[in-house]
Amino acid sequence: MNGRPLLNRRLDGLGTTIFAEMSALAAATGAINLGQGFPDTDGPEEVREAAVRALRDGRGNQYPPGPGVPELRTAVAEHQARRYGLSFDPDTEVLVTAGATEAIAATLLALLEPGDEVIAFEPYYDSYAACIAMAGATRVPLTLRAPDFRPDLDALRDAVTPRTRLLLLNSPHNPTGMVLNPGELAAIAELAVERDLLVVTDEVYEHLVFEGEHTPLISLPGMRERTVAISSAGKTFSFTGWKVGWVTGAAPLVAAVRTAKQYLTFVSSGPFQYAVAEALRLPDGFFTGFREDLRAKRDLLAGGLADAGLTVFRPQGTYFITTDIAALGEKDGLAFCRSLPERCGVVAVPNAVFYDDPEAGRTQVRFAFCKREEILREAAARLSGLGRG
Structure with a gap:
Protein backbone atom coordinates (compact mmCIF):
# COMPACT_ATOMS: atom_id res chain seq x y z
CA MET A 1 0.00 0.00 0.00
CA ASN A 2 2.53 2.54 -1.24
CA GLY A 3 4.85 1.56 1.61
CA ARG A 4 2.60 3.13 4.21
CA PRO A 5 1.82 1.06 7.35
CA LEU A 6 -1.72 -0.25 7.52
CA LEU A 7 -2.16 0.79 11.16
CA ASN A 8 -2.69 4.46 11.88
CA ARG A 9 0.70 5.71 13.06
CA ARG A 10 -0.89 7.24 16.15
CA LEU A 11 -1.55 3.67 17.35
CA ASP A 12 1.93 2.39 16.55
CA GLY A 13 3.23 0.19 19.35
CA LEU A 14 -0.11 -0.29 21.10
CA GLY A 15 -0.95 -3.69 19.60
CA THR A 16 -2.88 -6.32 21.57
CA THR A 17 -3.60 -5.34 25.15
CA ILE A 18 -1.68 -7.11 27.90
CA PHE A 19 -5.02 -8.25 29.35
CA ALA A 20 -5.92 -10.14 26.18
CA GLU A 21 -2.47 -11.72 26.03
CA MET A 22 -2.45 -12.87 29.63
CA SER A 23 -6.06 -14.09 29.63
CA ALA A 24 -5.32 -16.13 26.51
CA LEU A 25 -2.29 -17.56 28.32
CA ALA A 26 -4.48 -18.48 31.28
CA ALA A 27 -6.96 -20.24 29.00
CA ALA A 28 -4.22 -22.11 27.15
CA THR A 29 -2.48 -23.35 30.30
CA GLY A 30 -5.43 -23.73 32.67
CA ALA A 31 -3.72 -21.36 35.10
CA ILE A 32 -5.56 -19.31 37.73
CA ASN A 33 -6.15 -15.93 36.13
CA LEU A 34 -5.21 -13.17 38.57
CA GLY A 35 -4.28 -10.93 35.66
CA GLN A 36 -7.40 -9.41 34.13
CA GLY A 37 -9.70 -7.59 36.56
CA PHE A 38 -12.95 -9.50 36.43
CA PRO A 39 -14.71 -11.39 39.24
CA ASP A 40 -15.24 -15.14 39.00
CA THR A 41 -18.78 -14.93 40.40
CA ASP A 42 -21.77 -12.86 39.31
CA GLY A 43 -23.14 -9.97 41.32
CA PRO A 44 -26.42 -9.75 43.25
CA LEU A 280 -27.64 1.82 42.15
CA ARG A 281 -30.61 1.95 44.52
CA LEU A 282 -29.49 -1.05 46.58
CA PRO A 283 -29.28 -0.29 50.32
CA ASP A 284 -26.04 1.02 51.79
CA GLY A 285 -25.46 -2.39 53.36
CA PHE A 286 -24.71 -3.85 49.95
CA PHE A 287 -21.92 -1.36 49.25
CA THR A 288 -20.46 -1.82 52.74
CA GLY A 289 -20.57 -5.59 52.48
CA PHE A 290 -19.01 -5.51 49.01
CA ARG A 291 -16.12 -3.38 50.27
CA GLU A 292 -15.50 -5.51 53.34
CA ASP A 293 -15.55 -8.72 51.30
CA LEU A 294 -12.89 -7.34 48.98
CA ARG A 295 -10.88 -6.00 51.91
CA ALA A 296 -10.69 -9.53 53.34
CA LYS A 297 -9.66 -10.91 49.96
CA ARG A 298 -7.00 -8.22 49.63
CA ASP A 299 -5.53 -9.22 52.96
CA LEU A 300 -5.69 -12.92 52.10
CA LEU A 301 -3.82 -12.56 48.82
CA ALA A 302 -1.39 -9.97 50.20
CA GLY A 303 -0.37 -12.44 52.89
CA GLY A 304 0.11 -15.22 50.36
CA LEU A 305 2.20 -13.03 48.06
CA ALA A 306 4.39 -11.90 50.94
CA ASP A 307 4.87 -15.51 52.06
CA ALA A 308 5.93 -16.35 48.50
CA GLY A 309 8.75 -13.83 48.78
CA LEU A 310 7.37 -10.90 46.81
CA THR A 311 7.49 -7.35 48.09
CA VAL A 312 3.84 -6.36 48.54
CA PHE A 313 2.53 -2.80 48.23
CA ARG A 314 -0.78 -3.06 50.05
CA PRO A 315 -3.42 -1.07 48.09
CA GLN A 316 -5.71 1.52 49.65
CA GLY A 317 -8.38 0.72 47.06
CA THR A 318 -9.33 -1.15 43.83
CA TYR A 319 -9.00 -4.92 43.61
CA PHE A 320 -5.39 -5.16 42.54
CA ILE A 321 -2.15 -5.64 44.45
CA THR A 322 1.11 -4.36 43.00
CA THR A 323 4.21 -6.33 44.00
CA ASP A 324 7.92 -6.20 43.30
CA ILE A 325 9.66 -9.38 42.16
CA ALA A 326 13.23 -8.13 42.68
CA ALA A 327 13.38 -9.84 46.08
CA LEU A 328 13.02 -13.14 44.21
CA GLY A 329 16.07 -12.32 42.10
CA GLU A 330 13.85 -11.52 39.12
CA LYS A 331 14.62 -8.53 36.90
CA ASP A 332 11.91 -8.47 34.22
CA GLY A 333 8.20 -8.43 35.07
CA LEU A 334 7.05 -9.23 31.54
CA ALA A 335 9.27 -12.30 31.27
CA PHE A 336 8.23 -13.32 34.79
CA CYS A 337 4.52 -13.08 33.94
CA ARG A 338 4.93 -15.00 30.70
CA SER A 339 6.69 -17.84 32.52
CA LEU A 340 4.53 -17.85 35.66
CA PRO A 341 1.68 -20.01 34.27
CA GLU A 342 4.09 -22.85 33.50
CA ARG A 343 6.07 -22.37 36.72
CA CYS A 344 3.17 -22.02 39.15
CA GLY A 345 -0.14 -22.21 37.31
CA VAL A 346 -0.96 -18.54 38.00
CA VAL A 347 -1.36 -15.56 35.67
CA ALA A 348 -0.48 -11.97 36.62
CA VAL A 349 0.15 -8.75 34.69
CA PRO A 350 3.44 -6.84 34.40
CA ASN A 351 3.15 -3.19 35.40
CA ALA A 352 5.84 -2.14 32.93
CA VAL A 353 3.25 -2.06 30.13
CA PHE A 354 1.44 0.74 31.99
CA TYR A 355 4.47 3.07 31.88
CA ASP A 356 5.90 5.22 29.10
CA ASP A 357 9.27 4.39 30.65
CA PRO A 358 9.17 0.60 31.16
CA GLU A 359 12.21 0.80 33.44
CA ALA A 360 10.10 2.66 36.01
CA GLY A 361 8.03 -0.48 36.62
CA ARG A 362 10.36 -3.16 35.29
CA THR A 363 10.08 -5.44 38.34
CA GLN A 364 6.49 -4.63 39.33
CA VAL A 365 3.73 -7.20 38.84
CA ARG A 366 -0.01 -6.81 39.49
CA PHE A 367 -2.32 -9.49 40.89
CA ALA A 368 -6.15 -9.26 41.02
CA PHE A 369 -7.92 -10.39 44.19
CA CYS A 370 -11.54 -10.12 42.95
CA LYS A 371 -11.87 -13.91 43.04
CA ARG A 372 -13.42 -16.52 45.33
CA GLU A 373 -11.49 -17.12 48.55
CA GLU A 374 -10.75 -20.72 47.65
CA ILE A 375 -9.21 -19.59 44.37
CA LEU A 376 -7.03 -17.03 46.14
CA ARG A 377 -5.90 -19.66 48.66
CA GLU A 378 -5.04 -22.06 45.85
CA ALA A 379 -3.14 -19.34 43.98
CA ALA A 380 -1.18 -18.50 47.13
CA ALA A 381 -0.35 -22.17 47.60
CA ARG A 382 0.85 -22.46 44.01
CA LEU A 383 3.01 -19.36 44.37
CA SER A 384 4.54 -20.51 47.65
CA GLY A 385 7.43 -22.25 45.91
CA LEU A 386 8.68 -19.12 44.17
CA GLY A 387 11.03 -18.10 46.94
CA ARG A 388 12.58 -21.57 46.96
CA GLY A 389 13.27 -21.78 43.37
Whole structure:
Protein backbone atom coordinates (compact mmCIF):
# COMPACT_ATOMS: atom_id res chain seq x y z
CA MET A 1 0.00 0.00 0.00
CA ASN A 2 2.53 2.54 -1.24
CA GLY A 3 4.85 1.56 1.61
CA ARG A 4 2.60 3.13 4.21
CA PRO A 5 1.82 1.06 7.35
CA LEU A 6 -1.72 -0.25 7.52
CA LEU A 7 -2.16 0.79 11.16
CA ASN A 8 -2.69 4.46 11.88
CA ARG A 9 0.70 5.71 13.06
CA ARG A 10 -0.89 7.24 16.15
CA LEU A 11 -1.55 3.67 17.35
CA ASP A 12 1.93 2.39 16.55
CA GLY A 13 3.23 0.19 19.35
CA LEU A 14 -0.11 -0.29 21.10
CA GLY A 15 -0.95 -3.69 19.60
CA THR A 16 -2.88 -6.32 21.57
CA THR A 17 -3.60 -5.34 25.15
CA ILE A 18 -1.68 -7.11 27.90
CA PHE A 19 -5.02 -8.25 29.35
CA ALA A 20 -5.92 -10.14 26.18
CA GLU A 21 -2.47 -11.72 26.03
CA MET A 22 -2.45 -12.87 29.63
CA SER A 23 -6.06 -14.09 29.63
CA ALA A 24 -5.32 -16.13 26.51
CA LEU A 25 -2.29 -17.56 28.32
CA ALA A 26 -4.48 -18.48 31.28
CA ALA A 27 -6.96 -20.24 29.00
CA ALA A 28 -4.22 -22.11 27.15
CA THR A 29 -2.48 -23.35 30.30
CA GLY A 30 -5.43 -23.73 32.67
CA ALA A 31 -3.72 -21.36 35.10
CA ILE A 32 -5.56 -19.31 37.73
CA ASN A 33 -6.15 -15.93 36.13
CA LEU A 34 -5.21 -13.17 38.57
CA GLY A 35 -4.28 -10.93 35.66
CA GLN A 36 -7.40 -9.41 34.13
CA GLY A 37 -9.70 -7.59 36.56
CA PHE A 38 -12.95 -9.50 36.43
CA PRO A 39 -14.71 -11.39 39.24
CA ASP A 40 -15.24 -15.14 39.00
CA THR A 41 -18.78 -14.93 40.40
CA ASP A 42 -21.77 -12.86 39.31
CA GLY A 43 -23.14 -9.97 41.32
CA PRO A 44 -26.42 -9.75 43.25
CA GLU A 45 -29.15 -12.10 42.09
CA GLU A 46 -31.78 -9.35 42.27
CA VAL A 47 -29.77 -7.26 39.82
CA ARG A 48 -29.40 -10.16 37.39
CA GLU A 49 -33.13 -10.82 37.66
CA ALA A 50 -33.80 -7.15 36.93
CA ALA A 51 -31.98 -7.62 33.61
CA VAL A 52 -34.00 -10.75 32.83
CA ARG A 53 -37.19 -8.89 33.68
CA ALA A 54 -36.26 -6.04 31.36
CA LEU A 55 -35.56 -8.49 28.55
CA ARG A 56 -38.89 -10.24 29.02
CA ASP A 57 -40.77 -6.96 29.25
CA GLY A 58 -39.21 -5.70 26.04
CA ARG A 59 -37.39 -2.82 27.74
CA GLY A 60 -34.14 -2.05 25.96
CA ASN A 61 -34.33 -4.77 23.33
CA GLN A 62 -34.42 -2.07 20.67
CA TYR A 63 -32.30 1.07 20.56
CA PRO A 64 -32.51 2.88 23.88
CA PRO A 65 -32.31 6.70 23.92
CA GLY A 66 -28.90 8.03 22.91
CA PRO A 67 -28.07 9.59 26.30
CA GLY A 68 -29.23 6.46 28.15
CA VAL A 69 -32.59 5.34 29.50
CA PRO A 70 -34.18 7.93 31.81
CA GLU A 71 -34.42 5.42 34.65
CA LEU A 72 -30.65 4.94 34.73
CA ARG A 73 -29.78 8.61 34.29
CA THR A 74 -32.07 9.42 37.20
CA ALA A 75 -30.53 6.65 39.32
CA VAL A 76 -27.02 7.95 38.60
CA ALA A 77 -28.04 11.46 39.63
CA GLU A 78 -29.63 10.09 42.82
CA HIS A 79 -26.49 8.08 43.59
CA GLN A 80 -24.28 11.16 43.24
CA ALA A 81 -26.60 13.14 45.50
CA ARG A 82 -26.94 10.43 48.15
CA ARG A 83 -23.26 9.47 48.32
CA TYR A 84 -21.53 12.80 47.74
CA GLY A 85 -24.10 15.58 47.99
CA LEU A 86 -23.68 16.40 44.30
CA SER A 87 -26.62 17.65 42.25
CA PHE A 88 -26.87 16.74 38.55
CA ASP A 89 -29.71 17.16 36.09
CA PRO A 90 -30.34 13.66 34.70
CA ASP A 91 -31.47 15.10 31.37
CA THR A 92 -28.46 17.32 30.63
CA GLU A 93 -25.67 16.37 33.04
CA VAL A 94 -25.65 12.55 32.91
CA LEU A 95 -24.65 10.43 29.91
CA VAL A 96 -24.71 6.61 29.77
CA THR A 97 -21.85 4.91 27.92
CA ALA A 98 -20.60 1.46 26.93
CA GLY A 99 -18.63 1.09 30.12
CA ALA A 100 -16.08 3.54 31.48
CA THR A 101 -13.80 2.63 28.57
CA GLU A 102 -16.11 4.29 26.06
CA ALA A 103 -16.67 7.18 28.45
CA ILE A 104 -12.93 7.83 28.53
CA ALA A 105 -12.61 7.51 24.75
CA ALA A 106 -15.56 9.78 24.00
CA THR A 107 -14.41 12.37 26.54
CA LEU A 108 -10.85 12.56 25.23
CA LEU A 109 -11.95 12.58 21.59
CA ALA A 110 -14.40 15.36 22.36
CA LEU A 111 -12.14 17.60 24.40
CA LEU A 112 -8.70 17.19 22.81
CA GLU A 113 -7.15 18.42 19.59
CA PRO A 114 -3.74 17.70 18.01
CA GLY A 115 -1.04 19.52 19.91
CA ASP A 116 -2.82 19.41 23.26
CA GLU A 117 -1.01 17.87 26.22
CA VAL A 118 -2.61 15.54 28.76
CA ILE A 119 -1.04 14.90 32.15
CA ALA A 120 -1.85 11.45 33.53
CA PHE A 121 -0.66 9.40 36.47
CA GLU A 122 1.83 6.74 35.41
CA PRO A 123 1.42 3.75 35.53
CA TYR A 124 -1.89 4.21 33.75
CA TYR A 125 -4.65 1.97 32.50
CA ASP A 126 -3.70 1.10 28.93
CA SER A 127 -6.74 2.63 27.22
CA TYR A 128 -5.63 6.09 28.36
CA ALA A 129 -2.57 6.02 26.10
CA ALA A 130 -4.59 4.73 23.15
CA CYS A 131 -7.37 7.32 23.51
CA ILE A 132 -4.94 10.21 23.88
CA ALA A 133 -3.12 8.98 20.78
CA MET A 134 -6.34 8.66 18.78
CA ALA A 135 -7.20 12.24 19.67
CA GLY A 136 -3.81 13.34 18.33
CA ALA A 137 -2.76 14.73 21.70
CA THR A 138 0.43 14.12 23.67
CA ARG A 139 0.50 12.33 27.00
CA VAL A 140 2.72 13.68 29.75
CA PRO A 141 3.27 11.14 32.53
CA LEU A 142 3.41 11.99 36.21
CA THR A 143 5.15 8.95 37.64
CA LEU A 144 3.86 7.40 40.86
CA ARG A 145 6.69 5.64 42.67
CA ALA A 146 6.82 2.79 45.18
CA PRO A 147 6.29 2.18 47.97
CA ASP A 148 3.29 4.50 48.48
CA PHE A 149 2.71 5.74 44.89
CA ARG A 150 1.70 9.24 46.02
CA PRO A 151 1.67 11.96 43.35
CA ASP A 152 4.49 14.51 43.47
CA LEU A 153 2.46 17.72 43.49
CA ASP A 154 5.47 19.92 42.73
CA ALA A 155 6.27 17.76 39.71
CA LEU A 156 2.63 18.02 38.64
CA ARG A 157 2.76 21.80 38.75
CA ASP A 158 6.04 21.80 36.82
CA ALA A 159 4.55 19.52 34.16
CA VAL A 160 1.86 22.05 33.21
CA THR A 161 2.75 24.05 30.10
CA PRO A 162 0.78 26.46 27.87
CA ARG A 163 -0.13 23.38 25.80
CA THR A 164 -1.64 21.47 28.74
CA ARG A 165 -5.35 21.04 28.10
CA LEU A 166 -6.38 18.35 30.53
CA LEU A 167 -5.53 16.33 33.63
CA LEU A 168 -6.57 12.67 33.44
CA LEU A 169 -6.81 11.32 36.98
CA ASN A 170 -7.66 7.87 38.30
CA SER A 171 -8.51 7.45 42.00
CA PRO A 172 -8.73 4.83 43.40
CA HIS A 173 -5.80 4.20 41.08
CA ASN A 174 -5.34 1.15 38.88
CA PRO A 175 -2.85 -0.57 39.07
CA THR A 176 -1.27 0.77 42.28
CA GLY A 177 -4.33 1.05 44.55
CA MET A 178 -3.40 4.60 45.62
CA VAL A 179 -6.31 6.79 46.77
CA LEU A 180 -5.93 10.57 46.59
CA ASN A 181 -6.17 12.18 50.02
CA PRO A 182 -7.94 15.48 50.83
CA GLY A 183 -4.74 17.53 50.68
CA GLU A 184 -3.79 16.13 47.27
CA LEU A 185 -7.28 16.67 45.91
CA ALA A 186 -7.31 20.28 47.13
CA ALA A 187 -3.91 20.98 45.57
CA ILE A 188 -4.95 19.46 42.24
CA ALA A 189 -8.18 21.45 42.21
CA GLU A 190 -6.32 24.67 43.02
CA LEU A 191 -3.87 24.02 40.15
CA ALA A 192 -6.67 23.22 37.69
CA VAL A 193 -8.49 26.46 38.53
CA GLU A 194 -5.31 28.54 38.48
CA ARG A 195 -4.20 27.21 35.07
CA ASP A 196 -7.73 26.86 33.65
CA LEU A 197 -7.39 23.13 32.98
CA LEU A 198 -10.05 20.56 32.21
CA VAL A 199 -10.03 17.46 34.39
CA VAL A 200 -11.26 13.94 33.65
CA THR A 201 -11.64 11.64 36.65
CA ASP A 202 -11.88 7.87 36.29
CA GLU A 203 -13.67 6.71 39.45
CA VAL A 204 -14.75 3.17 38.59
CA TYR A 205 -13.40 1.86 41.92
CA GLU A 206 -15.21 4.51 43.98
CA HIS A 207 -16.89 1.87 46.17
CA LEU A 208 -13.66 -0.02 46.84
CA VAL A 209 -11.71 2.24 49.19
CA PHE A 210 -10.24 0.35 52.15
CA GLU A 211 -8.37 3.21 53.85
CA GLY A 212 -9.83 6.69 53.93
CA GLU A 213 -12.79 7.48 51.69
CA HIS A 214 -13.50 8.42 48.11
CA THR A 215 -14.05 12.12 47.45
CA PRO A 216 -14.97 13.10 43.88
CA LEU A 217 -12.74 15.91 42.64
CA ILE A 218 -15.79 17.46 41.00
CA SER A 219 -17.14 18.25 44.48
CA LEU A 220 -14.32 20.68 45.26
CA PRO A 221 -14.61 24.47 44.76
CA GLY A 222 -14.21 25.58 41.17
CA MET A 223 -14.23 22.05 39.76
CA ARG A 224 -17.83 21.48 38.70
CA GLU A 225 -17.59 23.49 35.49
CA ARG A 226 -14.28 21.93 34.42
CA THR A 227 -14.55 18.25 35.45
CA VAL A 228 -15.89 15.21 33.63
CA ALA A 229 -16.48 12.45 36.22
CA ILE A 230 -16.60 8.87 34.95
CA SER A 231 -17.76 5.67 36.66
CA SER A 232 -19.42 2.37 35.80
CA ALA A 233 -21.39 -0.58 37.10
CA GLY A 234 -19.03 -3.40 36.16
CA LYS A 235 -16.63 -3.28 39.10
CA THR A 236 -19.16 -2.32 41.77
CA PHE A 237 -21.82 -4.91 40.91
CA SER A 238 -19.61 -7.66 39.44
CA PHE A 239 -21.21 -7.66 36.01
CA THR A 240 -18.22 -6.53 33.96
CA GLY A 241 -19.61 -8.02 30.74
CA TRP A 242 -22.62 -5.70 30.75
CA LYS A 243 -20.48 -2.64 29.91
CA VAL A 244 -22.63 0.07 31.48
CA GLY A 245 -20.82 3.26 32.40
CA TRP A 246 -21.67 6.92 32.77
CA VAL A 247 -20.39 10.47 32.64
CA THR A 248 -21.50 13.26 34.98
CA GLY A 249 -20.59 16.91 34.72
CA ALA A 250 -21.76 20.36 33.76
CA ALA A 251 -24.16 20.40 30.80
CA PRO A 252 -21.72 21.94 28.25
CA LEU A 253 -19.09 19.30 29.01
CA VAL A 254 -21.57 16.43 28.86
CA ALA A 255 -22.96 17.78 25.57
CA ALA A 256 -19.45 17.76 24.11
CA VAL A 257 -18.84 14.18 25.24
CA ARG A 258 -22.25 13.10 23.92
CA THR A 259 -21.36 14.49 20.48
CA ALA A 260 -18.36 12.16 20.25
CA LYS A 261 -20.07 9.22 21.96
CA GLN A 262 -22.97 9.10 19.50
CA TYR A 263 -20.54 8.27 16.70
CA LEU A 264 -18.81 5.51 18.64
CA THR A 265 -21.46 3.03 19.83
CA PHE A 266 -24.46 5.39 19.62
CA VAL A 267 -26.19 3.21 22.24
CA SER A 268 -25.51 -0.06 24.05
CA SER A 269 -26.57 -2.45 26.82
CA GLY A 270 -30.30 -1.62 26.61
CA PRO A 271 -31.85 -4.10 29.07
CA PHE A 272 -28.81 -3.91 31.36
CA GLN A 273 -29.32 -0.18 31.82
CA TYR A 274 -32.63 -0.85 33.57
CA ALA A 275 -30.95 -3.44 35.82
CA VAL A 276 -28.13 -1.06 36.76
CA ALA A 277 -30.71 1.59 37.64
CA GLU A 278 -32.06 -0.84 40.24
CA ALA A 279 -28.55 -1.79 41.38
CA LEU A 280 -27.64 1.82 42.15
CA ARG A 281 -30.61 1.95 44.52
CA LEU A 282 -29.49 -1.05 46.58
CA PRO A 283 -29.28 -0.29 50.32
CA ASP A 284 -26.04 1.02 51.79
CA GLY A 285 -25.46 -2.39 53.36
CA PHE A 286 -24.71 -3.85 49.95
CA PHE A 287 -21.92 -1.36 49.25
CA THR A 288 -20.46 -1.82 52.74
CA GLY A 289 -20.57 -5.59 52.48
CA PHE A 290 -19.01 -5.51 49.01
CA ARG A 291 -16.12 -3.38 50.27
CA GLU A 292 -15.50 -5.51 53.34
CA ASP A 293 -15.55 -8.72 51.30
CA LEU A 294 -12.89 -7.34 48.98
CA ARG A 295 -10.88 -6.00 51.91
CA ALA A 296 -10.69 -9.53 53.34
CA LYS A 297 -9.66 -10.91 49.96
CA ARG A 298 -7.00 -8.22 49.63
CA ASP A 299 -5.53 -9.22 52.96
CA LEU A 300 -5.69 -12.92 52.10
CA LEU A 301 -3.82 -12.56 48.82
CA ALA A 302 -1.39 -9.97 50.20
CA GLY A 303 -0.37 -12.44 52.89
CA GLY A 304 0.11 -15.22 50.36
CA LEU A 305 2.20 -13.03 48.06
CA ALA A 306 4.39 -11.90 50.94
CA ASP A 307 4.87 -15.51 52.06
CA ALA A 308 5.93 -16.35 48.50
CA GLY A 309 8.75 -13.83 48.78
CA LEU A 310 7.37 -10.90 46.81
CA THR A 311 7.49 -7.35 48.09
CA VAL A 312 3.84 -6.36 48.54
CA PHE A 313 2.53 -2.80 48.23
CA ARG A 314 -0.78 -3.06 50.05
CA PRO A 315 -3.42 -1.07 48.09
CA GLN A 316 -5.71 1.52 49.65
CA GLY A 317 -8.38 0.72 47.06
CA THR A 318 -9.33 -1.15 43.83
CA TYR A 319 -9.00 -4.92 43.61
CA PHE A 320 -5.39 -5.16 42.54
CA ILE A 321 -2.15 -5.64 44.45
CA THR A 322 1.11 -4.36 43.00
CA THR A 323 4.21 -6.33 44.00
CA ASP A 324 7.92 -6.20 43.30
CA ILE A 325 9.66 -9.38 42.16
CA ALA A 326 13.23 -8.13 42.68
CA ALA A 327 13.38 -9.84 46.08
CA LEU A 328 13.02 -13.14 44.21
CA GLY A 329 16.07 -12.32 42.10
CA GLU A 330 13.85 -11.52 39.12
CA LYS A 331 14.62 -8.53 36.90
CA ASP A 332 11.91 -8.47 34.22
CA GLY A 333 8.20 -8.43 35.07
CA LEU A 334 7.05 -9.23 31.54
CA ALA A 335 9.27 -12.30 31.27
CA PHE A 336 8.23 -13.32 34.79
CA CYS A 337 4.52 -13.08 33.94
CA ARG A 338 4.93 -15.00 30.70
CA SER A 339 6.69 -17.84 32.52
CA LEU A 340 4.53 -17.85 35.66
CA PRO A 341 1.68 -20.01 34.27
CA GLU A 342 4.09 -22.85 33.50
CA ARG A 343 6.07 -22.37 36.72
CA CYS A 344 3.17 -22.02 39.15
CA GLY A 345 -0.14 -22.21 37.31
CA VAL A 346 -0.96 -18.54 38.00
CA VAL A 347 -1.36 -15.56 35.67
CA ALA A 348 -0.48 -11.97 36.62
CA VAL A 349 0.15 -8.75 34.69
CA PRO A 350 3.44 -6.84 34.40
CA ASN A 351 3.15 -3.19 35.40
CA ALA A 352 5.84 -2.14 32.93
CA VAL A 353 3.25 -2.06 30.13
CA PHE A 354 1.44 0.74 31.99
CA TYR A 355 4.47 3.07 31.88
CA ASP A 356 5.90 5.22 29.10
CA ASP A 357 9.27 4.39 30.65
CA PRO A 358 9.17 0.60 31.16
CA GLU A 359 12.21 0.80 33.44
CA ALA A 360 10.10 2.66 36.01
CA GLY A 361 8.03 -0.48 36.62
CA ARG A 362 10.36 -3.16 35.29
CA THR A 363 10.08 -5.44 38.34
CA GLN A 364 6.49 -4.63 39.33
CA VAL A 365 3.73 -7.20 38.84
CA ARG A 366 -0.01 -6.81 39.49
CA PHE A 367 -2.32 -9.49 40.89
CA ALA A 368 -6.15 -9.26 41.02
CA PHE A 369 -7.92 -10.39 44.19
CA CYS A 370 -11.54 -10.12 42.95
CA LYS A 371 -11.87 -13.91 43.04
CA ARG A 372 -13.42 -16.52 45.33
CA GLU A 373 -11.49 -17.12 48.55
CA GLU A 374 -10.75 -20.72 47.65
CA ILE A 375 -9.21 -19.59 44.37
CA LEU A 376 -7.03 -17.03 46.14
CA ARG A 377 -5.90 -19.66 48.66
CA GLU A 378 -5.04 -22.06 45.85
CA ALA A 379 -3.14 -19.34 43.98
CA ALA A 380 -1.18 -18.50 47.13
CA ALA A 381 -0.35 -22.17 47.60
CA ARG A 382 0.85 -22.46 44.01
CA LEU A 383 3.01 -19.36 44.37
CA SER A 384 4.54 -20.51 47.65
CA GLY A 385 7.43 -22.25 45.91
CA LEU A 386 8.68 -19.12 44.17
CA GLY A 387 11.03 -18.10 46.94
CA ARG A 388 12.58 -21.57 46.96
CA GLY A 389 13.27 -21.78 43.37
